[in-house]
Amino acid sequence: MALAAAGRVLLQAGSRLGRREVVDGARRFANKRVEVEADEAAGIAVMKLKNPPVNSLSLEFLTEFLISLEKLENNKNFRGVILTSERPGVFSAGLDLMEMYGRNPAHYAEYWRAVQELWLRLYLSNMILVCAINGTSPAGGCLMALTCDHRIMADNPKYTIGLNESQLGIVAPFWFKDNFVNTVGYRTAEHALQLGLLFPPAEALKLGIVDEVVPEDQVHSKAQSVMAQWMAIPDHSRQLTKNMMRKAMADNLIKQREADIQNFVSFISRDSIQKSLHTYLEKLKQKKG
């Protein structure tokens, strides 16, 4: 119920969004920050994250993304989605630090609800989600990939993936941690989370963070061929199996959703945490200059 209600709010927030065109028989609809190439006959859509410069998960991005996802979910012809970045090099820089720095408690609460919603919608999606990770993917970017059924990463040692929150002086929430533990196992997760490790593709593959590593120019074609394999499985049995594997973990967040928001608001509002974020943002700036 809570999930549906929050989704409706987001849908209303974005009802003015959207531009459509038909290209090569595939429908393309786009808002500012998400581009969707929707091939209804094939039942597959490619969702491209398009929030320059680094695809950070800002509140506006989350709103637009959730609206696009909901459009696909509501059309029974779509069975599979490939998630990728419109900007090769960066899949997503994760949560938008500017949404968590120097704002007021009401803003933090609104932002966190949207982050929860993104995870719940993706994690519980009935569609097949294949992630084509064509760039770096720290923290919230990694979480998005972890919600997918299959992850393919470009073989470029400059790209990294992982949950690096502790390096920022913040803590990955329990549901980030649970999703990670269920993917890589307890010991690997404990080690990687404490150190805030980011892994290049070969190591990410070894640990099971991604399922395949392929040459950069083959990420998209590989995603299409993996999708074809998954689509050969009857939907009802695949969906029931996915739900059986995932429901308990999602329910755990749903039942603690309000408490999790309050925890986030009080944690992120602390002076010491704001200071850590400030230091990290300064480091990002210095790296440039």
Ligand SMILES: CC/C=C\C/C=C/C(=O)SCCNC(=O)CCNC(=O)[C@H](O)C(C)(C)COP(=O)(O)OP(=O)(O)OC[C@H]1O[C@@H](n2cnc3c(N)ncnc32)[C@H](O)[C@@H]1OP(=O)(O)O
């Ligand atoms: C209580 C716990 C709560 C939450 C859990 C948190 C989860 C998270 O997701 S926290 C975010 C973690 N993300 C990161 O640590 C990534 C930080 N960014 C980078 O490492 C790099 O930007 C990049 C490797 C992703 C890309 O490098 P590059 O292409 O060289 O770009 P720049 O570093 O020059 O960045 C350009 C521009 O974007 C700003 N920026 C980068 N990341 C973020 C971000 N996550 N949120 C907001 N803004 C970001 C960066 O500061 C630059 O801005 P300016 O051009 O204004 O200087």
